[in-house]
Amino acid sequence: MTPLSFVIALVAFTVFGAVFGCLIAGVDRIITARMQGRVGPPLLQPYYDVRKLLAKENRSLNGFMGYYLVLSLIFAILSGAIFFAGGNLLLVVFLIGLSTLLFIVAAYSSRSPYAEIGAGREIIQVLAYEPMILLMPVFFFFATGSFNVSAIFSLQYPLIVILPLVFAGLLFIITIKLRKSPFDLSYSHHAHQELVKGISTEMTGRNLAIVEITHWYENVLFLGYVGIFFVWVHPVALVIAVVVALAVYFLEIVIDNTFARVKWQSMLGWSWAVTLVCTVSNLVLLTVIIRFFAGGL
Amino acid sequence: MSAVTKSPWVLHYDASSCNGCDIEVLAALTPLYDLERFGIINTGNPKHAEVFLITGSVNEPQITVLRQLYEQMLEPKVVVACGVCACTGGVFRECYNTLGGADVAIPVDVYAPGCAIRPEAIIDAVVQGLGILEEKRVLLAAGKLEPAEMPPLPSAANKTLQGRSVALSWKDAIAQAQESSKEEPSEKEAPAQEEK
Numbered sequence: 001m002t003p004l005s006f007v008i009a010l011v012a013f014t015v016f017g018a019v020f021g022c023l024i025a026g027v028d029r030i031i032t033a034r035m036q037g038r039v040g041p042p043l044l045q046p047y048y049d050v051r052k053l054l055a056k057e058n059r060s061l062n063g064f065m066g067y068y069l070v071l072s073l074i075f076a077i078l079s080g081a082i083f084f085a086g087g088n089l090l091l092v093v094f095l096i097g098l099s100t101l102l103f104i105v106a107a108y109s110s111r112s113p114y115a116e117i118g119a120g121r122e123i124i125q126v127l128a129y130e131p132m133i134l135l136m137p138v139f140f141f142f143a144t145g146s147f148n149v150s151a152i153f154s155l156q157y158p159l160i161v162i163l164p165l166v167f168a169g170l171l172f173i174i175t176i177k178l179r180k181s182p183f184d185l186s187y188s189h190h191a192h193q194e195l196v197k198g199i200s201t202e203m204t205g206r207n208l209a210i211v212e213i214t215h216w217y218e219n220v221l222f223l224g225y226v227g228i229f230f231v232w233v234h235p236v237a238l239v240i241a242v243v244v245a246l247a248v249y250f251l252e253i254v255i256d257n258t259f260a261r262v263k264w265q266s267m268l269g270w271s272w273a274v275t276l277v278c279t280v281s282n283l284v285l286l287t288v289i290i291r292f293f294a295g296g297l
Numbered sequence: 298m299s300a301v302t303k304s305p306w307v308l309h310y311d312a313s314s315c316n317g318c319d320i321e322v323l324a325a326l327t328p329l330y331d332l333e334r335f336g337i338i339n340t341g342n343p344k345h346a347e348v349f350l351i352t353g354s355v356n357e358p359q360i361t362v363l364r365q366l367y368e369q370m371l372e373p374k375v376v377v378a379c380g381v382c383a384c385t386g387g388v389f390r391e392c393y394n395t396l397g398g399a400d401v402a403i404p405v406d407v408y409a410p411g412c413a414i415r416p417e418a419i420i421d422a423v424v425q426g427l428g429i430l431e432e433k434r435v436l437l438a439a440g441k442l443e444p445a446e447m448p449p450l451p452s453a454a455n456k457t458l459q460g461r462s463v464a465l466s467w468k469d470a471i472a473q474a475q476e477s478s479k480e481e482p483s484e485k486e487a488p489a490q491e492e493k
Contacts, residue, residue: 038331051300057372
């Protein structure tokens with residue numbers, strides 16, 4: 001990643017990340033509605049929502065909440081830009097973690113009991129998915145010999161071949177990251193929420209619009225995490241990666257519509273169990289591959 | 298059409314029995330009517346809502362609740378009284394504890410009658426409310442939006458509401474009884490207080 005490629009990726013991700021994230025959110029709502037036997041909103045409904053929120057009266061319980069959320073948005077964009085510029089995967093993971101941390105601090109700054117419970121649940125969600133997200137770059141390094149995302153373009157085979165179980169573990173925890181049932185404990189897109197609106201209860205107007213936009217960028221980045229498992233030196237690899245990422249998103253919508261929300265204990269237990277089983281067994285697999293197929297697969 | 302009319306988020310509150318209209322509000326959110334076609338989402342959070350759907354007649358404890366919900370909503374916002382009880386008090390109007398419709402507590406923009414109100418009428422009322430929402434958005438953008446005038450609070454000092462006596466809270470009733478036991482009852486007391 002050169003400074004120039006980073007700047008180009010930053011501009012491109014700022015524009016196309018938002019557009020693509022907005023379209024994904026719109027398609028998500030239409031598909032969800034069709035699964036429930038409804039017609040559903042227009043494709044650009046998430047865009048209308050954000051436009052409306054920006055036009056609303058600006059009132060905040062804590063003057064700093066807006067700054068926290070803007071910083072959260074900036075770090076999400078930086079993280080995505082580094083990822084799509086082919087930069088360091090560890091840096092991407094840490095920056096998006098910082099973005100989530102700022103979101104949690106913003107919720108705590110309101111001092112509202114509902115937002116605080118939502119923020120507490122968000123922290124538990126972070127605890128649930130972070131081990132897997134942190135181990136993913138480690139396995140990426142084992143497989144490619146580099147932490148740079150751009151290393152996948154020189155691979156002779158896609159990562160899914162040697163890291164199938166890491167991919168399975170990522171699929172499991174990405175449900176939490178995409179805020180889908182059964183793991184949408186802190187904040188959900190759906191109407192009925194037992195704690196008013198969870199972590200975003202006190203975020204109104206412009207602040208809520210920033211939260212929505214951050215979520216669009218995050219979604220694109222997480223689909224990028226899925227995509228890197230299917231890219232190798234072959235020219236059609238990028239197309240395959242995009243198709244798989246979209247298929248995974250469709251799978252998440254299906255899961256969202258078929259599962260009820262679980263308790264946080266189940267989420268934490270399941271996520272850690274899946275992380276442990278997937279990473280340890282993939283480590284064994286990787287050792288076997290290196291032992292027997294050393295010199296090239 | 299601006300974005301605000303394409304994404305009105307709804308908050309619904311049932312002030313009192315019989316809950317028939319409240320169930321009709323939920324019926325309007327079912328796949329048969331599918332309010333999300335118009336971008337309408339049932340939020341359950343006053344801070345995210347633009348449209349406030351009220352069902353049922355209003356009694357005194359509800360006034361504080363309704364005012365609090367109304368004040369937590371951000372401008373631009375509209376209030377829709379759903380069903381005849383929320384419009385006027387309906388069949389409960391003459392009850393000892395009923396003050397009247399939703400407009401005794403907060404300013405109402407759209408009145409949608411019916412007993413129970415039909416989901417089609419709710420959709421029509423919300424769509425009519427969108428016009429008012431758009432007017433308020435234009436005023437807000439120009440910095441000219443004045444907060445709507447709140448109806449007077451019913452209390453011992455303001456015993457009549459819309460020209461008829463209303464039920465007092467227990468506290469007020471006891472204070473009034475103590476007052477009247479000290480002094481001789483006079484009919485001119487109430488108007489004299491209003492003049493002050």
